[in-house]
Amino acid sequence: xxxxxxxxxxxxxDEEELVRFLTxxxxxxxxxxxxxxxxxxPKFRNTSVFRIIPDPELIRLAWQQNKVGEGSLKxxxxxxxxxxxxxxLDVLPEEPPSRHANLEGWPWLDxxxxxxxxxxxxIAQGIAQKSxxxxxxxx
Amino acid sequence: MxxxxxxxxxxxxxxxxxxxxxxxxxxxxxxxxxxxSTPDWDGEGTVPVNPIAVLLAENFVRAxxxxxxxxxFAPEPDGSxxxxxxxxxxxxxxxxxxxxxxLAYAWLDGSDKGHAVARFDGSRVPARIIEGIKxxxxxxxxxxxxx
Numbered sequence: 633x634x635x636x637x638x639x640x641x642x643x644x645x646d647e648e649e650l651v652r653f654l655t656x657x658x659x660x661x662x663x664x665x666x667x668x669x670x671x672x673x674p675k676f677r678n679t680s681v682f683r684i685i686p687d688p689e690l691i692r693l694a695w696q697q698n699k700v701g702e703g704s705l706k707x708x709x710x711x712x713x714x715x716x717x718x719x720x721l722d723v724l725p726e727e728p729p730s731r732h733a734n735l736e737g738w739p740w741l742d743x744x745x746x747x748x749x750x751x752x753x754x755i756a757q758g759i760a761q762k763s764x765x766x767x768x769x770x771x
Numbered sequence: 772m773x774x775x776x777x778x779x780x781x782x783x784x785x786x787x788x789x790x791x792x793x794x795x796x797x798x799x800x801x802x803x804x805x806x807x808s809t810p811d812w813d814g815e816g817t818v819p820v821n822p823i824a825v826l827l828a829e830n831f832v833r834a835x836x837x838x839x840x841x842x843x844f845a846p847e848p849d850g851s852x853x854x855x856x857x858x859x860x861x862x863x864x865x866x867x868x869x870x871x872x873x874l875a876y877a878w879l880d881g882s883d884k885g886h887a888v889a890r891f892d893g894s895r896v897p898a899r900i901i902e903g904i905k906x907x908x909x910x911x912x913x914x915x916x917x918x
Contacts (some may be wrong), residue, residue, distance in 0.1 A: 745869070
């Protein structure tokens with residue numbers, strides 16, 4: 633199988649762990665990462681994740697190497713690729729940055745933005761339900 | 772007479788408690804909106820929280836029946852605001868408030884899930900949404916919290 637610049641395979645395996653950086657404290661609570669944490673960026677129509685083991689130290693390292701802007705890392709959400717795929721989305725790699733991937737396949741309805749958001753919210757709930765919240769302490 | 776006075780005082784205290792709860796929720800909403808008010812606030816090119824969405828979310832909170840629990844808030848990448856009721860990781864009710872007068876919402880109750888859209892006139896919460904929140908929050912009746 634072909635590999636990416638990071639050395640990871642081009643195809644994201646179902647059992648691979650995915651980590652989503654959480655940079656705003658309202659995107660999670662004491663129980664879980666909230667659905668809004670997984671909603672797609674309207675510009676790129678996808679959700680950015682990293683293919684790393686959900687270990688706090690590794691997450692912090694990946695954040696420091698890839699962060700953009702002045703925000704700080706508050707926590708992270710982790711789930712496996714299969715849980716994302718069960719919602720109807722797919723996980724496709726996009727490097728650089730190293731180990732980066734996107735959740736793709738979100739519904740976009742040009743004629744009804746409100747229904748589109750409802751559909752996306754249901755999918756985001758499905759991912760949030762299966763995700764693990766990872767506490768990441770500041771360096 | 773004494774009973775009547777006691778009832779009035781109880782009612783006033785209850786109203787104060789309820790108003791206080793909503794005031795705190797609205798304060799939390801505004802704090803979040805302020806934190807997410809600049810372009811690209813999360814480094815992913817996201818849109819600032821829409822002030823109209825914040826206003827509508829505030830109206831929604833004020834319009835919630837007093838016996839319903841209050842939501843948590845979260846910023847969305849497109850500038851909308853999510854209102855979440857989260858009794859557990861497997862039971863969720865979420866409403867997406869944008870600048871539109873239509874509310875997008877979704878629910879998850881174990882393997883049961885769904886989504887819909889309902890119109891919000893700014894002062895009366897759609898009955899379907901009230902029922903949906905109650906169903907998620909009352910399930911098992913163990914996690915219901917006062918407003």
